[in-house]
Amino acid sequence: MGIFERFLSIWVALAIVAGVGLGLWFPHIITQIATLEIAHINLPVAVLIWLMIYPMMIQIDWSAIKHIGKKPKGLAMTVVINWLIKPFTMAFIGWLFFRVLFANWVGADDAQAYIAGMILLGVAPCTAMVFVWSQLVKGDPNYTLVQVSVNDIIMIFAFAPIAGFLLGVSDITIPYDTLFYSTLLYVVLPLIAGAATRKICQKTDRSLAVLGKKLKPFSILGLILTVVLLFAFQAQTIVANPLVIVLIAIPLLVQTYGIFFLGNLMAKWLKLPHNIAAPACLIGTSNFFELAVAVAISLFGLHSGAALATVVGVLVEVPVMLSLVSWINRNHTV
Template sequence: MGLFERYLTVWVGLGILAGVGLGLLAPGAFQAIAALELAHVNLVVAVFIWVMIYPMMIQVDWSAVKDVGKKPRGLLLTLVVNWLIKPFTMAALGVLFFRYLFASWVDPQSASEYIAGMILLGVAPCTAMVFVWSQLVKGDANYTLVQVSVNDLIMVVAFAPIAAFLLGVTDVTVPWQTLVLSTVLYVVLPLAAGMATRALLQRRSKHAVADFVAHLKPWSIAGLIATVVLLFGFQAGTIVAQPLVIALIAVPLVVQSYGIFAIAWWGARWLRLPHEVAGPACLIGTSNFFELAVAVAISLFGLHSGAALATVVGVLVEVPVMLSLVALVNRAGRRAVRPVRGENFS
């Protein structure tokens, strides 16, 4: 494990502090950056997110999708949790907390935007960080690639319709054109670029993909930290002025994370999946593709909206929560889920 993965919480924490500090010291600079947008898509954020996720997309082995039928059960768990459970529980928790439990502390307009941000997080299953979580729990790298590949393929066609449906159900007006544009910009195009790059590299040698990704890794790290700095810089004034709001948003996000993990872990035990498949499957369902959620929230509602703030709080919450779940998976180890003797686990 590299220095970045080992101290991930530290780097993200420093990025958050730097973003808030710079946002307070130089608000004009962040306002100027916020103005650099095209069709409601911030160009600087788009560049940083592309820098961050492009190397991850190159690692996705789409040829592995053809072998999914041979080992379906671990993949089935991931897909059911990600697409049939998680988006809807996130929306339900958002409504429960901000329309009822926290209603006296949050005005209706802000509540709707916070719910919208939570929904966008819930509809975006993790892609970029999956490989980190899988490595931390000693997961099956090839099977993780299959899970990521199929999830990304589904996300291309399902993200916008599910997001629009849930946002509409919670009485938020959805500009379909912007939502589809964001999906194309942050999912379809990076995937296409990653596939094309991978195909070209594989023609050179069998080690070319790994070597190229290793070369890009520092840029990916820089993209992640720069994105965190920028997002927290945009929201610095709100974060300092309304710490209670940050805490209120964090509560349902934490409940969602541990709740979804519990559902996935129970499913893994019921399916009797081995540790190296169960661990990544549960963590993929729990984690979020926050890069996409943040980008779409900014495109739909604006940089300074409650929806964008909710997705940024998702970044704040995700890293420590996911690391705690990694520790839980590793503590449970191979004793937690065991396949039936002589049975093909998937």
């Protein structure tokens, strides 16, 4: 791994500090950036997320799908955790904490917004960072590729309906057209662009590995600048009420660790080998926070509680995932 992967938590922490600082020192500039949107989709965020996602999408080999029948248990576990369990446990945990346990500290409208952000995180399984987590736990790279590919296919069709259903259950008005366009912009089109790039490289005998290496700095830049911008948008809220960050982080931590150890039990029950079980558990645990943040901003606005909840998801994601990677490697099994 390069220096970026080894010290990922440090770079993200620095990006968070930089983002909050920019939001406090240059509020007018950040506000102007926040107004650059079309159809409720913030253009700078969209560009940065595309910059981050596209290099990851070209790594997805759709031909690998044909090999899923050889080891179906690990794939079945991934699908069940990500689409039949995780979105619903996230919605329940959000309701439990913000409607019951934290009801005295959080107003009803804010609680509703935070639950919405958590739901968007729960219904967006990780895509880009999965490859990093799999590499760190010595997972099977080809099988991880299959799991990610199948997840992305399901996401195209399932993200908007499940998110819409759960948000509706939470009594939140949903602009379905914005949800649809966000899914199209942040999932479907990057996948098509990645597949087209692979096709062009194959026809012109260009190396995908070389192209990936050239694009990697742009992906890193996209991630760092996305974090900077997201925390700049929320800087005033974070500084004014840091307790809210803690209150949002607690249920996210419960959900993340809970889903991981549920996956751990399922992997043991299915008797999956380490190189399949380890990345499968991490795929189910981590979130496609780039998509969740983008959709939250599109649906509810840059300064909404929903957007803040997804941004806190970014804050929680990296250190939690690294702690789980460390746990797996210490135990040499899932």
